[in-house]
Amino acid sequence: MVRIDYTKTTLANGLQVIVHEDRALPIVAVNVWYHVGSKNEERGRTGFAHLFEHLMFEGSAHYDRGYFQPLQDAGASLNGSTNADRTNYWEVVPTGAVDLALWLESDRMGYLLPALTEAKFENQRNVVLNERRQNYENRPYGSVSLALLAALYPDEHPYSWATIGEAADLLAASLDDVAAFFRAYYHPANASLVLAGDIDGDRGASLAAKYFDEIPPGPIPRPVTPAQAALDGEIRLVLEDRVELPRLYLAWHSAGLFGDGDAELDLAADALGSGKTSRLYRALVYDSRIATDVAAGQASRELAGFFQVTATAAPGFGLAPIEEAINRQLHSILDGGLTDAEMTRGRARAEAHFVYRLQNIGGFGGRSDQLNAYNVYLGDPGSFDRDLGRYLQATPEGILDAARSRLRPDRRVALSVVPRGRLDLALPGSRPVVVT
Numbered sequence: 001m002v003r004i005d006y007t008k009t010t011l012a013n014g015l016q017v018i019v020h021e022d023r024a025l026p027i028v029a030v031n032v033w034y035h036v037g038s039k040n041e042e043r044g045r046t047g048f049a050h051l052f053e054h055l056m057f058e059g060s061a062h063y064d065r066g067y068f069q070p071l072q073d074a075g076a077s078l079n080g081s082t083n084a085d086r087t088n089y090w091e092v093v094p095t096g097a098v099d100l101a102l103w104l105e106s107d108r109m110g111y112l113l114p115a116l117t118e119a120k121f122e123n124q125r126n127v128v129l130n131e132r133r134q135n136y137e138n139r140p141y142g143s144v145s146l147a148l149l150a151a152l153y154p155d156e157h158p159y160s161w162a163t164i165g166e167a168a169d170l171l172a173a174s175l176d177d178v179a180a181f182f183r184a185y186y187h188p189a190n191a192s193l194v195l196a197g198d199i200d201g202d203r204g205a206s207l208a209a210k211y212f213d214e215i216p217p218g219p220i221p222r223p224v225t226p227a228q229a230a231l232d233g234e235i236r237l238v239l240e241d242r243v244e245l246p247r248l249y250l251a252w253h254s255a256g257l258f259g260d261g262d263a264e265l266d267l268a269a270d271a272l273g274s275g276k277t278s279r280l281y282r283a284l285v286y287d288s289r290i291a292t293d294v295a296a297g298q299a300s301r302e303l304a305g306f307f308q309v310t311a312t313a314a315p316g317f318g319l320a321p322i323e324e325a326i327n328r329q330l331h332s333i334l335d336g337g338l339t340d341a342e343m344t345r346g347r348a349r350a351e352a353h354f355v356y357r358l359q360n361i362g363g364f365g366g367r368s369d370q371l372n373a374y375n376v377y378l379g380d381p382g383s384f385d386r387d388l389g390r391y392l393q394a395t396p397e398g399i400l401d402a403a404r405s406r407l408r409p410d411r412r413v414a415l416s417v418v419p420r421g422r423l424d425l426a427l428p429g430s431r432p433v434v435v436t
Helices: 048-055 068-073 095-110 118-137 144-152 167-172 175-185 201-212 262-273 279-287 320-336 340-358 367-378 384-392 396-406
Strands: 007-010 016-021 027-034 077-082 087-094 191-197 235-241 247-254 291-299 305-313 413-419
Touching (some): 016 201, 027 367, 048 077, 048 087, 048 118, 068 077, 068 095, 087 367, 095 191, 095 201, 118 167, 144 235, 191 367, 247 320, 247 396, 262 320, 262 340, 262 396, 279 291, 279 305, 279 320, 291 320, 340 367, 340 384, 367 384
Antiparallel strands (some): 007 016, 027 087, 077 087, 247 413
């Protein structure tokens, strides 16, 4: 049983405040989640959520400078991130610096736009465009996620573009465009604040009210409800890239975060491609030596997920034998499910992951971050047992049902990435895809 004690209150402006007391160390983790990510954008206006991840570190009306220096001078660590579904910011500060962290967080929530100049906007837009070039356009295999998302989802689906956004959209955006996006999503009624560590519930709630109460709530965002994406056959694509070894990506539509089959597909992925004891590693890397690496994973998102298998061919091999070997291992799952040993190992890994993650009170994935995740996605910060229970209570029959329902060979995207000029290494019948 995983028990993380907390208190939860909601300010008049809608900000949800969660406090978890742990006096082991004289530190406090401050963690803010905004329920906005790239799925809240629209085609032609992408990349705004990730852009604000950068802009919100650049100063606000009452502290118009970079946010890192004052917090680091006080002994804090801090960071932020954006994905398809949420944006978060966190600081881990000495107990005496919690007021500083909350003052800065409240100022950028309530007073960012008066300090958002054209010069700041241009500067951070260029930073993001450079990040896109480094991580996507100029990195080996970097364009894969762009190609896969575009193939898995129809053009207007909010998961069909990457969180970094399209370069053309960022270049076309104006300061007024991004300011309107900020007003719609970055306000107390769309945010959740966690204070965890050397602080009690009463003091945490009092400090939250002191620093955030005066900020207007903002409009409640409309839920994003796209039509369910589906594939009516196998899509075979080939992408020529500046790589030395060909790599195969197979992707299927799967369960969304906390949805039916989500945990079961996590366990199936663990048996297929997690570690040197997995079926795919033994078959492709250890036994036949046709691959240098292989992995499988269930990518869970709020609205929908996708299941992915990836394998890099060994020197001298194309991707056709890789696909054949993966298909054999997939069919072994679809025909017979997981063994008792695989079930035991998968449950143990899931439980260990929970325990390791909760050792940290702050940062990405720590207790403060998990409290916020459960609050935003499930409405209940204390959903640790519910989440872990999905894995501990999963059955071989449930995993078999989820795999048979989702991992059909005729309902997937098969993307071959090959060295330029070596289309012969791709899967037969693949059509070229160009990523811009």
